[in-house]
Amino acid sequence: xxxxxLYRGREGMWSWVAHRVTGVLIFFFLFAHVLDTALVRVSPExxxxxxxxxxxxPVNLMEYGLTAAILFHALNGLRVxxxxxxxxxxxYQRQMLWTVVxxxxxxxxxxxxxxLQETLRNWFG
Amino acid sequence: MSTPTIEDAPQAGNPHSAGLDxxxxxxxxxxxxxxxxxxxxxxxxxxxxxxxxxxxxxxxxRVLDAINTIKWEQDGTLTYRRSCAHGVCxxxxxxxxxxxxxxxxxxxxxxxxEKPITIEPIKGLTVLKDLVVDMDPFFQAYxxxxxxxxxxxxxxxxxxxxxxxxxxxxxxxxxxxxCAACTTSCPVFWNDxxxxxxxxxxxAHRFIFDSRxxxxxxxxxxxxxxxxxxxxxTTFNCTDACPRGIEVTKAIQEVKRALVTxxx
Ligand code: HEM
Ligand code: SF4
Ligand code: FES
Numbered sequence: 001x002x003x004x005x006l007y008r009g010r011e012g013m014w015s016w017v018a019h020r021v022t023g024v025l026i027f028f029f030l031f032a033h034v035l036d037t038a039l040v041r042v043s044p045e046x047x048x049x050x051x052x053x054x055x056x057x058p059v060n061l062m063e064y065g066l067t068a069a070i071l072f073h074a075l076n077g078l079r080v081x082x083x084x085x086x087x088x089x090x091x092y093q094r095q096m097l098w099t100v101v102x103x104x105x106x107x108x109x110x111x112x113x114x115x116l117q118e119t120l121r122n123w124f125g
Numbered sequence: 126m127s128t129p130t131i132e133d134a135p136q137a138g139n140p141h142s143a144g145l146d147x148x149x150x151x152x153x154x155x156x157x158x159x160x161x162x163x164x165x166x167x168x169x170x171x172x173x174x175x176x177x178x179x180x181x182x183x184x185x186x187r188v189l190d191a192i193n194t195i196k197w198e199q200d201g202t203l204t205y206r207r208s209c210a211h212g213v214c215x216x217x218x219x220x221x222x223x224x225x226x227x228x229x230x231x232x233x234x235x236x237x238x239e240k241p242i243t244i245e246p247i248k249g250l251t252v253l254k255d256l257v258v259d260m261d262p263f264f265q266a267y268x269x270x271x272x273x274x275x276x277x278x279x280x281x282x283x284x285x286x287x288x289x290x291x292x293x294x295x296x297x298x299x300x301x302x303x304c305a306a307c308t309t310s311c312p313v314f315w316n317d318x319x320x321x322x323x324x325x326x327x328x329a330h331r332f333i334f335d336s337r338x339x340x341x342x343x344x345x346x347x348x349x350x351x352x353x354x355x356x357x358x359t360t361f362n363c364t365d366a367c368p369r370g371i372e373v374t375k376a377i378q379e380v381k382r383a384l385v386t387x388x389x
Contacts, residue, residue, distance in 0.1 A: 007223055093361060
């Protein structure tokens with residue numbers, strides 16, 4: 001049976017989708033990170049060359065993306081905890097989500113230069 | 126909002142809304158709308174198809190009136206449930222423009238009638254024909270939480286007294302009309318029909334927090350199941366969908382906390 005249209009859920013549904021996507025993303029990052037770190041026990045040379053590829057601009061951009069994912073997941077995770085344990089949490093979930101998004105945008109703007117400075121310097125001198 | 130009466134009819138010179146002007150003059154501005162219905166008849170075709178119907182209507186009629194007009198004047202085979210037509214029986218929950226609503230409580234003017242209005246069956250229950258779904262799993266989950274008063278000892282000869290404060294603990298969840306708008310708006314339920322779903326939890330809540338009832342422990346144990354309250358991911362789709370304005374997610378969270386604290 002074809003599914004028909006997408007359900008038009010509101011903030012709560014989309015924040016949950018984002019929470020799951022970022023959660024899975026963080027999991028895959030940690031998975032890869034455990035493997036690359038374990039490489040040092042196999043061959044220090046292979047480890048060094050792998051880490052060297054991380055110093056390129058595409059990986060640098062991905063680092064910024066990873067920061068975005070972890071920050072959103074962590075901040076929204078606090079919101080979910082408030083919805084779970086604070087009696088008024090369900091009532092204020094929407095306001096809490098916009099607070100999460102605002103704090104997230106501010107922190108991401110603050111992290112822009114510190115994380116991307118290598119790439120920015122290479123591109124714009 | 127109060128109904129305008131002779132006493133508070135606007136005096137000459139008072140600001141007067143265009144809507145009120147039109148209503149008083151008895152003039153109704155008709156508009157032409159497209160209603161796009163997801164139709165399914167397994168005896169004719171294995172797949173569901175979208176079918177468009179055009180009609181000229183007063184934008185203040187309800188979606189149910191539009192569907193009735195289609196059935197009565199254009200295609201008598203269109204199949205859907207409705208009974209009271211006044212938001213009481215809970216039989217006409219459907220997905221209108223992507224959201225679960227009661228067709229009898231939704232006005233055409235509120236669902237962007239300038240674009241085609243899409244109407245689909247509620248999601249997550251097997252579609253039998255057009256907008257009619259198999260409600261059996263939904264009502265089974267409802268029965269499973271034992272939605273009736275459980276007491277021990279002798280029947281009292283007088284009423285079971287309850288304070289106003291005690292009533293307020295579950296008053297919200299008494300309003301449920303079992304329309305299934307909440308359960309079929311839940312992404313967890315779409316993916317796993319074994320989940321009890323918001324409606325069953327709402328109706329368990331109604332008794333768990335009732336000071337006259339003595340079955341709370343049993344109901345909490347039922348909802349402690351792997352397909353019980355813990356599957357809830359707090360997406361709030363149920364709360365947004367409930368036509369009775371029940372704070373569904375809040376009720377589910379109260380049941381979760383009662384399971385943790387054993388206070389109810
Ligand atoms: C930074 C601190 C973190 C906090 C505060 C946090 C918080 C949470 C919370 C509260 C939930 C439950 C969401 C719900 O019930 O809807 C959750 C789900 C989840 N988290 Fe995290 N988390 C953190 C880190 C992580 C990490 C490091 C990973 C990856 C290994 C991760 C992966 C996931 C996944 C896959 C889910 C399931 C999402 C779902 O069921 O929809 N989280 N997190
Ligand atoms: S809680 Fe609301 S949406 Fe769910 S079945 Fe009851 S009335 Fe319908
Ligand atoms: S027809 Fe009874 S609730 Fe809509």
